[in-house]
Amino acid sequence: MKVIDLHHKHKSLIEACLKNNRNAQFQLYKQFSAEMLSVCRMYTKDLHYAEDVMSKGFLKAFTQLHRFQFQGSFEGWLRKIMTRESIDFLRRQKKVEFPIDDFRIHEKEDETEEVLDSVRIEEAQYLIDQLPEGYKMVFVMYEIEGYRHKEIAELLSIKESTSKSQLFKARKYIAEAINSKKTANGKSK
Amino acid sequence: MENRNNWKNQLRNRKVTPSDEAWLAIEAGLEKKNSNQLKKKFIITLIAASFIGFVVFLSIPTQTRTIEKSNTVKVKTPIQSDQSVFPEALFLEVNSALTSADSEPNSETQTNATLTQSKLNTKKEPNSSLISVAENKKSETLKIPAKEEKIKASKAAIELLAEVEAELAQTIEINSTYSPDEEAEILLAEAKLMIQEVDYDRLYEFAQASDLLAEAENNLSEERLQGKVWLFVQSNVKHLETAFASLK
Numbered sequence: 461m462k463v464i465d466l467h468h469k470h471k472s473l474i475e476a477c478l479k480n481n482r483n484a485q486f487q488l489y490k491q492f493s494a495e496m497l498s499v500c501r502m503y504t505k506d507l508h509y510a511e512d513v514m515s516k517g518f519l520k521a522f523t524q525l526h527r528f529q530f531q532g533s534f535e536g537w538l539r540k541i542m543t544r545e546s547i548d549f550l551r552r553q554k555k556v557e558f559p560i561d562d563f564r565i566h567e568k569e570d571e572t573e574e575v576l577d578s579v580r581i582e583e584a585q586y587l588i589d590q591l592p593e594g595y596k597m598v599f600v601m602y603e604i605e606g607y608r609h610k611e612i613a614e615l616l617s618i619k620e621s622t623s624k625s626q627l628f629k630a631r632k633y634i635a636e637a638i639n640s641k642k643t644a645n646g647k648s649k
Numbered sequence: 650m651e652n653r654n655n656w657k658n659q660l661r662n663r664k665v666t667p668s669d670e671a672w673l674a675i676e677a678g679l680e681k682k683n684s685n686q687l688k689k690k691f692i693i694t695l696i697a698a699s700f701i702g703f704v705v706f707l708s709i710p711t712q713t714r715t716i717e718k719s720n721t722v723k724v725k726t727p728i729q730s731d732q733s734v735f736p737e738a739l740f741l742e743v744n745s746a747l748t749s750a751d752s753e754p755n756s757e758t759q760t761n762a763t764l765t766q767s768k769l770n771t772k773k774e775p776n777s778s779l780i781s782v783a784e785n786k787k788s789e790t791l792k793i794p795a796k797e798e799k800i801k802a803s804k805a806a807i808e809l810l811a812e813v814e815a816e817l818a819q820t821i822e823i824n825s826t827y828s829p830d831e832e833a834e835i836l837l838a839e840a841k842l843m844i845q846e847v848d849y850d851r852l853y854e855f856a857q858a859s860d861l862l863a864e865a866e867n868n869l870s871e872e873r874l875q876g877k878v879w880l881f882v883q884s885n886v887k888h889l890e891t892a893f894a895s896l897k
Binding site: 480482485486489493494495497498501502507510511512514515516518522523580581584603604605 | 657660661662663667668676679
């Protein structure tokens with residue numbers, strides 16, 4: 461039986477990058493740049509800004525590469541860097557706001573999921589782009605990147621309850637947007 | 650369930666190809682970081698080197714007062730810029746032969762050497778008192794046998810240095826209080842003292858009477874005398890001629 465060490469798949473390339481081998485760095489960038497730009501794009505409306513964020517993320521990754529201990533996937537490590545870089549970018553833009561609500565959240569996850577399942581990827585990205593920055597960050601981190609509320613709270617320096625409420629509102633916002641679009645389409649037909 | 654997570658997976662696995670500029674920006678950033686690291690390394694090594702140099706500089710004056718003993722006993726002290734007025738007094742070189750001969754020069758070369766040394770001292774430092782102190786101490790150090798412990802010699806040298814430095818400081822203070830005229834008078838008095846101290850007998854040894862006589866005789870030889878008288882008469886005649894011409 462052949463055992464494939466997935467975590468150490470890029471080991472030689474990473475080791476070469478650690479020696480400041482520019483060719484290896486370019487190879488690594490070529491392998492992951494498209495996926496990482498997608499991550500940055502989810503948080504950032506403008507593709508040009510997303511590219512800037514990705515470049516900074518890669519620069520950070522190359523300079524901090526010695527911290528990668530080969531204990532998890534390299535892609536996951538890189539994704540985390542990109543997420544943090546995107547959050548930092550949005551914070552620098554001072555667009556992030558987390559309105560505090562005291563109302564109790566009665567999430568009906570299935571309902572929003574059903575609504576979202578019907579949309580295509582381009583539509584989903586469009587709807588995410590329409591979200592306010594605070595909602596967007598929590599929504600992308602939770603729904604797509606798979607972070608937990610506790611992790612999100614730590615990363616964004618907010619309360620766990622705030623993260624939950626932001627997610628609830630984001631879902632509601634998207635569901636409403638889809639429903640209104642559907643009704644508009646029905647009327648036009 | 651698969652359908653439910655479809656949009657999430659699609660978004661997660663989506664690929665957006667970046668432009669070429671993105672890599673150029675990363676490359677530029679990496680180059681900049683590398684140059685910064687080099688600069689940092691250079692600065693760190695520079696600081697370390699200067700620190701080491703400073704430590705070495707501090708350690709040298711206390712350790713390297715070298716005392717060498719073979720045929721000669723040398724006492725060297727580092728020349729400091731503030732006290733460079735009197736470098737000859739701080740550097741003593743004593744021949745072991747001199748210890749037995751009581752500073753009386755045996756040959757012409759030795760006497761010339763001592764005379765030039767004294768000339769240098771008088772040129773650079775007119776305070777003869779300092780020179781006398783240095784010479785006194787020199788004679789003290791001469792008494793130290795060459796084969797005795799080095800420590801004694803070094804201690805003596807350090808004491809001598811301290812005394813010379815103290816006296817130098819005093820003279821500097823005194824000089825600063827006097828006006829230029831007063832200072833000139835003091836220097837004149839010191840010079841007179843020095844002239845008085847000069848051992849004329851030694852000079853007479855070099856200027857022998859027979860040689861001087863021979864030189865005088867040479868100048869007063871007949872041919873020369875006649876020539877000189879003739880030239881004197883000629884010049885006076887010319888003067889007279891011009892004087893008469895002007896009267897007419």
